[in-house]
Amino acid sequence: MNESPVDSPAFPKTRTVVLGLGNLVHADDGVGVHAIHRLQQDPRVPPHVTLMDGGTMGIALLAHLSGTRRLIVVDAVDVGEPPGAIIRVEGPDLSGLPGKPSVHQLGFADLLITMQLLGEPPDEIVLLGVQPESTAWSADLTPKVEAALAPLADAVLNQLEAWG
C-alpha cells in the first residue's frame, strides 16, 4: 500500500506492465480498460505483473511506466478486420505509428517515442488489439467486442507466460 514507488527517482528496469488504454464512455474504445478490470479479478495473473488502467492519457502515463522492461498494451485497434477480431503487433512494427502533435493531446505513438527520448524504452512491447465496432457514446461494449474479452485476457496471459 505505502511502498511509495512514487518517490523512487527511477525504478530498476524490471517491471512487467499490462496497460489498458481507451475510453470507458465510448463503447468499444474502452475494450482495453475493460480487459484490465477483468484481469484484476483473474487469479492466473502472476503477482509481479502490474495491471494499469491508462484511460486515454498520453505522456501523463510516463511517470507510471518508469522502469518497465516488458510492456503489453491492450487497446482498440483499427486494422479493418471484422469487429471483435483480436490482433497482435510486436516491437519494431509499432515504431512510427501516426503521431498527433497538432492537437493538444499526445497519444500512444507519442508515448512510445517519449519513452525512447528519455532513454527508457521497454525492452519488449506487444500490442494486443481488438477491432472495434462502435466508438459512439456508451458505457457498454458491443456484443462482438464483449465476446472478445475472455480470449483477449487469455492472449494477455499467454504472452505473460511466454515471457516467463
Add this chain to the structure above:
Amino acid sequence: MARIVVDPIARIEGHLRIEAQLEGNGIKDAWSSGTMFRGIEMILKDRDPREAWIWAQRICGVCTMVHALASVRAVEDALQIEVPENAQVVRNIIAGSQLLQDHVVHFYHLHALDWVDVVSALRADPGKTASLAQSISNYEKSSPTYFKGIQDRVKALVDSKQLSLFTQAYWGHPAYILPPEVNLMAVAHYLEALEWQKDFIRIHAVLGGKNPHPQTFLVGGMSTALDPNEPFAVVNNENINILRRLVAGAKKFIEQVYIPDVVAIAPFYKEWFKYGEGLGNFLCYGDYTNGSMKDPSKFLFPRGVVFNRDLSTVHPFDPAQVTEFVNHSWYEYKDGDDKGKHPWEGQTHPKYTGPKPPYEFLDVDKKYTWLKAPRYRGKPMEVGPLARMVVGYAAGQPDIKAAVDGLLKALNAPPAVLFSTLGRIAARALETQVMAKHVVDWVELLANNMNRGKVSIFNAAKWDPSSWGASSRGFGFHEAPRGALGHWVDIEGRSIKNYQAVVPTTWNGGPRDTQGQRGAYEAALINTPVAKADQPLEIMRTIHSFDPCIACAVHVVDAKGRPYTKLNIG
C-alpha cells in the same frame, strides 16, 4: 479569396478543424469546427450522483481530474455540502499541480515547435548557447558540454526520422526567426521539461492513488486519510516530505527555466503582441480557496467578467446568465434553435447535417460543428489563463498584479500587449508562476493541520440519500488549466435527471450564435497575417496559444497497413 483548411488529423480521434478565408496576406474570416460530440449526459442519466465523478472524469482523455473535481462540486452544491478545509487544500494541491504540469507541457511539448526551429538548433554554437543561458538564469545545466550533448542527441533523433514529435512542423518556414542558440536552448529545455513533468506528476500518485486516474475524490471531501504517524495513511510525515520535494522542484523549474525562456523568446516575436486576441471579453468563474466555494472573495483566481478590454471594471459573474446556442451546431433543440438554453435546461439531441466525408469545405452558413456556442449575457467570452490574468489584474489580486507588472516591466510593454497571441502565452506562464508559490504554501498548511491534529477531510452529513430533498440542482465549477469548466447537475430522488458540462474549449472553440457573433478562436484569427497559404503556421500559433482540447478522446490505434498477427478466438 482563397479558403484554407487546417484539419490536422482527419482520423477517428477527436479533432479540431479551422477554415480561414484569406484576403491579401491576412485572414479575413474564420470558422472553427470541433468533433467533440457531448454525450456525457446520456452516460450519467439515472446514475447515483455520488458516483457521477467516476464517469465524468472519462469525458476528457487527458484532463480527467478536472472533471472529477467539477463533478463532485456540482453534487456538493446541489446537496448543500460544505467540505472540510483539508479537503479543499488537498484538492487545491491536486488541481494546482495539474495546472503546473499542463502548462509546462503545453509550452514545451505542444506549442514551442510553432516558434522554435529544431533543425536550426543543430547549427547553434554550444559555447554561445551556454553564455546566453547563463545570462538569463541560474539553472545549473548550462555548460557548453551540456548543450553540445543535447545537440548530438537531437541530431541522432532527427536523423532516425522516427520522431513524429519533431516531423510534422513547418521547418524552415520564414516565420521562424529565433537565432540558432535560442533554438538550441529551447530544445534542451524541451527535454528537461519532459523529464521534470514525469517526476513531478507523481504528486498525484501520492494524493490520488497509484492508478493514473485519481481515486480519492468523494462527494463531501476526499478519502485521503491524514495521520502523522500512521505509515498507511495517505498523508503522513513521510509523504509530506515527498510533496515538499516535488513542489519545491516545480517552483525551481518554473522560476529558473520556464519563465526565463518566455522572457528570452518573447522579444523576438514582439509582432505577436499585435495579433491573436479578438473578442476582448473575458470570463473567469474563479477558483482556489481554503474556504467555501460559496465565498468568491477568498478565491486566488478572482471571479468576474471583463468586457471590451476594459480593465477598469470587473463585472460580477452570475451563473444564471450562461446559455448555449446550437444554431450552428449539429444538435437540435426540441422547441427551436433560435434561443439559447441554460445548462440546467440543456438538451443534447445530435443531428448531423454536414457534408458527407471526404469533403472540401464545410457549409459555414448552416451548422458546421459539434461544439455548442456558449454565451454569457449573450456575449461570446474567452476563458483560460489570459482571462484569469486579465480579470485578476483588473481586480487587483496582489499576486497576479505583481506577476503581470513584473513581466511587463521586463518586456518594457504596456498592459494592452496582453490582448494578443503572445499575451496569452505570457499569461499562461505568469499563472504558472503564481500557482507554484501557492502549491508550496498548501503543502505546508496541510502538514501544519495534520500535526495539530486537525485531520477531518470528509463531511459525511449528506452521504445517505435519505438526507436529500426530493430534488435539487447544482453548479460545480473549476478553473481548469484550459479555463472555466462548469458541470450542471439536476438530481431527482436518488438519481441524476440531467447533467451538462460546458468545457473551456467549448467557450473558446465554439461557433457563431444566432446574432452571428464569432467564437473566441474565430475572432482571434481575424487580420492575422499568413505568409504561406500552404503552410499556415500563423494559424497554428494563435489556435495553439489557447491550448485547444478536443480530447474527449477515443483511443483507437490506427495500425492500418502494419504487419500484425490475427489471433484465433475460442
